[in-house]
Amino acid sequence: MRRSSDPGDSLVGLGTRLSRIHPYPAMVPDELAMSLVNKFVPPDASVLDPFCGSGRLLAAATEASLRVGIDTNPLAWLLTQAKFAKADPQGVRAIIAEMAPAKLRSPKPGSLVGPTERKVQWFSKPVIEELSRIVLWLNSLDLSKNESLLVAAALSATVRDVSFAREQGWKLHRLDAASRRKFRPCPWDRLEKRLTYCLNELSKQGSRFGGRTVVKLGDSRGLARCEKSPVAKYGPFDVVLTSPPYGDSRSTVQYGAASSLCLSIVSHLKGFDHLRSTGGSIDSSCLGGTTIDREPWFSLKSYWSGSDHSPHAASVSKFLCDYDAVCDGLVDHLSPTGKAIFVVARRSTGGYRLKLDEFTADCFSRRGFTLLSKEERPLSHKRTPRLINRFGRDATRQNSASALVPTMNSEIVVVMARTSVRGAKRRSA
Ligand SMILES: C[S@@+](CC[C@H](N)C(=O)[O-])C[C@H]1O[C@@H](n2cnc3c(N)ncnc32)[C@H](O)[C@@H]1O
16 A cells, blocks of 8 residues: 655645634544646546535535535535525625624523433533524525525534543543533624634635535435436446545544534424434434345454453444445446545454455445555544553453554545446446
């Protein structure tokens, strides 16, 4: 495998549109997104990202003729839509200008918005009252669809900012009691800051996208059932450019908990009630959550060295079966000269690395594709610890010699292309 210091060195400092509108787990760094587009997405190509997350890879493909994103997490749908919304900077400026008087005058809400079903408190009482007033005020404005998307994404980021969730990392950990008592954020000020960021970005970058963008809230496992594919009518695609989850969402990334916290407030905005979801429902709709019925063609041992009897074996296998189903569907959505570019990493599950790069290459190879290149790059933007204790809080084992394991420190770009046009025709015949 080739090692690269940083394939996008010359792009450092440049950003994709509205890149920092909202934190999101495992975002592809801007410079990597832009360098992959420079290399693999010709102008006027059609691009599919079946795990679009915050939409960075699609946002980097500014000159594509068609960008299609799919994600099962409603928060990802919202963020990607917001990035492509053609909001008028004047309209956003007017919303910001109305905030100060609204903060003074807006009435006390009759009822509070927020996560009633949660056992622990994620907001102080004054914060939830102010968030409720903000929602009431925003719902009284006559916003265009594009403005609403931008405002909803900015509000979602604000919700996270003013919650008791610790700032570092994406997993939902609460501030300790002493920090909670001292934490007195002003939701209005935070929202103003978030909207001002959006305004500056819009004024600087304008709407610089060519072509069309479609974002689907859905499950990419559906790609494997062609007649039910949510995006078949937009294909075949020239390029699949994506960064899949590196493990299932319950035991590794946990997209659900933090996303549903933000959505519990945002879904009270007019027109966004369909985004209301529990953390559990988001996690189980992610790969490995609930499996469609497929016999694995692979031996788990080739990609993960844990024991077959380990409690993790079944979940790793489920995750890979789901992942394989998506790859199967992607092959049918790619044009005969199409390429698939995957940004993956070797996340540790149960103390053992899952070789997702090798699994990805094998999934495509057995379906008529060739590995064009595989390149590893350091994860320079990582904010999480370099070492973790794989026995967590298990006091009997956490001091053992094998307890400390390094976390992911690199990501791998896997590029696959069809072996031959003939092979593609045979498959689609
Ligand atoms: C690594 S993240 C993508 C990050 C994205 N490239 C970015 O830069 O923000 C993986 C995404 O896959 C989504 N996902 C997981 N399972 C899915 C499924 N079955 N169908 C569609 N999306 C799924 C998750 O919700 C998550 O947003």
